[in-house]
Amino acid sequence: MTGGSAGSTVEVWTDDLGPRTFVRDLEFERGVLVRIETGGYGYSPP
Secondary structure (H helix, E strand, C coil), rough: CCCCCCCCCEEEEECCCCCCEEEEECCCCCCCEEEEEEECCCCCCC
16 A cells, blocks of 8 residues: 555455456545546456
């Protein structure tokens, strides 16, 4: 983690709705959404 203060809580949630949409990583600091990153296409179950 960069730019955070000591003792802050950071959570990253991954939103993967399947192979036809992009994965999104949602980063929360102390319960506030601070960043959304978009990755590649989601997981396709076997």
